[in-house]
Amino acid sequence: MPLYETDPAWADVTPIELDDGGPSPLVAIAYSDDYAEAMSYLRAVMAADEMSERALALTEDLIQMNPAHYTVWLYRARILTAISADLSAELTWLNSIALRHLKNYQIWHHRQTLVDRLGSADGEQAFLRSMLDQDAKNYHVWSYRQWLVRRFALWADDSGELASIEELLNEDVLNNSAWNHRWFLVFGREGQEEGYKVLDETVERELAFAKAAVRKEPQNQSPWNYIRGLLRQTKRPLAEMKDFASEFAALDRPDEVRSSHALDLLADIFADEESNAGQAKVALAMLATKFDPIRASYWQYRKSLLPSKEAPAA
């Protein structure tokens, strides 16, 4: 049933019919009449670059039928600016459909555009929390969150960001997206803020935090990656972690190895030591044959990088 064709408000618009591509297009969708009609009016108003209330209403109609339509979202964002629409109302409307379409990229990009123009992050952290309750590793949500931190300089420890991350990691210490955001908050600030340097005490705090997480679950790779990244970033030697890593893997007690990641780190630590290539080989062999054999080729490659003065017995 035609909606726009019979509407006097649209009488001046000549719809542009769909060109689906020749007599037998590939991947052809049998569009509903409603969608086909709305799209033909969209093509017409977009061709005229119309910025109006009715065009805004048309985009809402189309978004209801197909929220994955990037063209409609971007056009809508332009109209909102052009007609100086109430962006808070738009955000409220967006909230009402966000939960239903959590995986939809366009919704997050649209939100970013709105919040940027509104110039306030009020309520965003609570909203993000409710989104992450549904899907704690959603890439769009986290990307948006990183944008939010940059845009509104939510770096400080009392901004609520760090507390929120600790809460998420308390619930699921294996959530690597939360670990990444933590890294972003602590180390991503350098280079974003003029003259900012990560304090030594902050580095120590982070190290302690990651170590505590390892103790909670030694086979969790996230905090191990965090520790390695931290040492690389602050140009500190891996050897600092020798005692710590040894708590979870000792070469002379292969039956008590609790973490392949500890063994991996020990292999690198031994490799850096003058005369310990032999022990590095032991650690790599334990990984290749027993504790992480799917990666045997990789451990073998790591072994090939060791100094060759201790030639392996043929």
Next chain:
Amino acid sequence: MPQPRASEPSTPTTRLAELLGASRIEEMSDSETQAGGTDDGAAEAEVVAPPEPVINELFTTPPKIRVQVETKTSKEQAKTVDECLERLTDRSGRARNSHGLQRLRKAKHNEFLHDALGDYPGKFVLMDASRPWLLYWSLSGIALLGSTDITDFEDRLADTVTPCQNRDGGFGGGHGQISHLAASYAIVLALVIVGGDEGFNLIDRRAMWHWLGAMKQSDGGFTLCHGGEEDVRGAYCALVMLSILDLPLELPPEAPARQSGMTSLLDGLLEWISKCQTYEGGLAGAPGCEAHGAYTFCGLAALCILGEPHATINKSLDVPSLVAWLSSRQHAPEGGFAGRTNKLVDGCYSHWVGGCWALVEAAVHGPVSAPTAAPPPRLWSREGLATYILQCCQNAQGGLKDKPSKNPDAYHTNYNICGLSAAQHRYAYCPSQEPDMEGNLKAGFSWVMMAEGEREEEGRVFDDEDRVGAINPVYVVPVGRAERARRFFESKRGF
């Protein structure tokens, strides 16, 4: 405190000396990665039955060290291991190959992809902006399966994509949809796969060059569309088109990035991509985000278009942490790849992570002088990946999928097939294989296929019937197609 774990009750106390017997690590692949034959029952049988192939126990038993803490993540991981083990230990009568794995159901998958190119009912309207992707995934998969003459699609493909091209030069997701780098990439690659002058000629290269100029950002990267996001897919898609269409690298005069002093489409691009590498070693969609398999592939492939892999990758990335991160994405017992730390295996990463290896190995091992050189060992388990794809990702009615409990789609079908291709072919960067091209950005066309040589049987768990075609590892189209398209456009003088 959690209890010490990992000593398997079934394993007798492993003495260090045994574990570390001289060069045990070298023997690994021989002693443990072969699907060794068992002769259960042969003793009593008078006629010696042929040994029944079994799947490597690495893929049929839980890992030695398991995460103990109970969280949403660990529960989902445990569930995934369970559903994969069910498939991996399945010895039922389905058609199996000589290594005990399910055969690649080529005819069924081919049929599935042909259907994916066909008509859809109205409820599929959510895909309306993704039709270019469906073209690319389906045609790529069909071409790699190799049983259809792909040129049959020439006319229909050209007709289908013509209305997607906008006057500004880019392609959108459909008629009246704004130009988008992902849609443009998918359409150009679909045309490259199918070939044919009609398809090549419909691309308005001059307009495309102007439009790419408009996507260039002052920080070096590319946005995917006007008003859209900037991420590493944009960089890769732009480079694919610049190089295949042989476009000038000069920034068009009207490009906004000129106001930031830029003069080339490549200005600051390498540096921007290098900022996408995270503390974990993999690449994120954009600086600050989480390392992710698909973005890592896009970043690496982009670097392999920008220059020689051993030069660009080693120059712009921390390679040891990159290799460590990629390697950690392969799971046992599942065998396949996950896309991020502590995430689940998924068949699409068969390509996104599996496809990274050729590029990274070229950076690690350096270029080869001839395609006949014996390839060095792989840095990953092709046995694991092929096992996961054949055993856990095939849908009985056709199509491939994320994991056993999921449904197949064209996306997972294509990227599983590309991943299987990565497990079946070796590539190297071979600059002496001069691709008789003149213009810029030629590095992506200097890749050669290597004979496996003495490594032919190493981790091989597929028969010749399970083979799929070889690809250009940078452009991810069947071998030779990207080169042919580039020569076509290079032969055109000017625009």
